[in-house]
Amino acid sequence: MSESEKVYSAAESEPQPTIVIVDDEEMVLTSLSAYLTLETDYNVVTFTDVDEALAYLEEHPVDVVVSDYLMPKMDGIKFLAKAKELQPETSRVLLTGHADKQSAIEAINKVGLFQYIEKPWDNAALLLVIRNACDRTRLLRSLQSKIQQLDEAHANLKSAQSQLIRAFL
Amino acid sequence: MTSRDTAALEAELERLREELQTCRKQLLEANELSAVGRLVAGIVHEINTPIGSILSNNEVAIRSLEHLKALLEEAREQRAGPPPKAAKIVATLMNLAAVDKIACERIVSIVRGLKTLVGGAGEEFVEADVNAILEDTLKLARCEFRRRVEVETRFGDLPKVQCIPNRLGQVFLNIFVNAGQAIQGQGKVVVQTEREGDFVHVAISDTGRGIAPKDRPRIFSSGFTTKPAGLGSGLGLAISRDIIVGEHGGRIDFESEVGQGTTFHIRIPITPKTEEQQS
Numbered sequence: 179m180s181e182s183e184k185v186y187s188a189a190e191s192e193p194q195p196t197i198v199i200v201d202d203e204e205m206v207l208t209s210l211s212a213y214l215t216l217e218t219d220y221n222v223v224t225f226t227d228v229d230e231a232l233a234y235l236e237e238h239p240v241d242v243v244v245s246d247y248l249m250p251k252m253d254g255i256k257f258l259a260k261a262k263e264l265q266p267e268t269s270r271v272l273l274t275g276h277a278d279k280q281s282a283i284e285a286i287n288k289v290g291l292f293q294y295i296e297k298p299w300d301n302a303a304l305l306l307v308i309r310n311a312c313d314r315t316r317l318l319r320s321l322q323s324k325i326q327q328l329d330e331a332h333a334n335l336k337s338a339q340s341q342l343i344r345a346f347l
Numbered sequence: 348m349t350s351r352d353t354a355a356l357e358a359e360l361e362r363l364r365e366e367l368q369t370c371r372k373q374l375l376e377a378n379e380l381s382a383v384g385r386l387v388a389g390i391v392h393e394i395n396t397p398i399g400s401i402l403s404n405n406e407v408a409i410r411s412l413e414h415l416k417a418l419l420e421e422a423r424e425q426r427a428g429p430p431p432k433a434a435k436i437v438a439t440l441m442n443l444a445a446v447d448k449i450a451c452e453r454i455v456s457i458v459r460g461l462k463t464l465v466g467g468a469g470e471e472f473v474e475a476d477v478n479a480i481l482e483d484t485l486k487l488a489r490c491e492f493r494r495r496v497e498v499e500t501r502f503g504d505l506p507k508v509q510c511i512p513n514r515l516g517q518v519f520l521n522i523f524v525n526a527g528q529a530i531q532g533q534g535k536v537v538v539q540t541e542r543e544g545d546f547v548h549v550a551i552s553d554t555g556r557g558i559a560p561k562d563r564p565r566i567f568s569s570g571f572t573t574k575p576a577g578l579g580s581g582l583g584l585a586i587s588r589d590i591i592v593g594e595h596g597g598r599i600d601f602e603s604e605v606g607q608g609t610t611f612h613i614r615i616p617i618t619p620k621t622e623e624q625q626s
Contacts, residue, residue, distance in 0.1 A: 202494075203396050203400075205396070205397065205400045205446045205449055205450055206396060206399065206400055208400075208442065208443070208446045209399070209400040209403040209404050209407070209443070209446060210403065212403075212404065212407050212439055212442070212443055213403050213406070213407050215439075216407055216410060216411065216439075217410075248392070248493055248494055249494065250494045275391075275392040275393075275395035275396050275399070296395075297392075297395040297396055297398075297399040298395050298398045298399030298402050299399050299403070301402075301403050301406050301407075
């Protein structure tokens with residue numbers, strides 16, 4: 179377990195992180211899921227088809243989405259933009275063999291990319307990115323739930339206050 | 348004019364002819380490299396994917412084997428039977444080995460395509476299968492087209508043709524690269540072959556923007572290009588015509604409609620005439 183996972187005890191009670199990987203090359207998916215299954219206990223879900231991946235994202239909370247760039251139906255940037263609409267707090271990673279600066283800049287600006295990784299990738303570096311991406315997502319989610327709790331507490335205080343005022347008037 | 352003058356002039360003419368031959372050879376080689384050069388980004392992408400997979404699989408294999416070794420040693424010390432987890436690791440390793448094989452085959456096919464185009468047998472006429480040359484060239488062109496341009500092949504039964512395979516590959520690649528550049532966004536390239544009497548007919552159609560009527564008379568002229576600087580030398584089609592007509596004694600024509608696309612027709616004689624071979 180990494181340092182960060184120990185620090186945020188709230189995360190420990192949550193289920194294992196879910197990582198979605200999308201690449202039209204079956205071989206990339208096989209290699210990545212074999213590696214991640216060996217090294218982590220993440221729930222790794224892979225897709226060669228972007229529409230199936232989007233359908234999954236509509237139904238299940240996902241911590242990290244890793245996507246290829248060049249794919250037949252839509253490119254990785256378009257796909258990640260749709261993933262962002264479905265789950266804004268999910269961390270997005272682009273894994274690409276297309277060494278093109280323009281697409282990297284576009285990806286970072288358009289879809290708020292967490293990281294841009296070039297193929298051939300380094301497993302250890304990729305794992306570090308995915309771990310950090312998970313932490314980021316979980317922090318965002320716990321921040322959101324804290325904000326919600328605060329809002330609720332605030333609303334409760336308000337109603338208590340108005341009850342008090344009514345009792346004394 | 349004395350016979351000595353005539354002899355000197357003839358020698359000079361011979362020298363110039365040789366110089367011209369050398370220039371022509373250099374030009375062909377330069378074009379060969381520039382056509383491949385334009386595909387480099389696509390080729391790098393196509394090779395990086397399988398290499399990424401192989402590298403990752405190799406790392407997983409080493410870790411898994413270490414793990415397997417530890418499991419087996421532990422079982423031996425405890426005089427237990429084969430650990431159940433071992434079977435799972437072996438299954439994963441077999442799966443990864445199968446992926447590695449596919450990945451290696453992918454790289455091999457790209458390298459074969461490169462070999463068809465560059466170097467190869469040199470300038471000798473040999474018996475070759477035009478469909479196979481097209482197939483090898485398409486492997487490279489597909490790196491460039493990738494998901495953007497769909498390729499359809501309708502290959503007919505062809506007899507072997509007397510030709511210089513890497514030169515024909517160069518012509519096909521020039522036309523494929525042009526087709527890819529003529530198509531904006533999504534499109535399609537159709538490659539058809541058939542026997543036409545003493546000729547093999549190759550038709551390459553694209554759904555690109557077409558050639559403007561005013562440009563049509565000039566497309567085979569050397570130095571003519573409508574591409575932005577850096578994308579075209581204006582030599583591709585001039586050299587292609589030289590290879591097909593001058594070297595192989597064949598024909599190259601096209602039909603084009605603006606907004607609809609262009610079709611190039613290449614006709615190569617199955618056995619070229621000797622004088623055409625030499626010209």
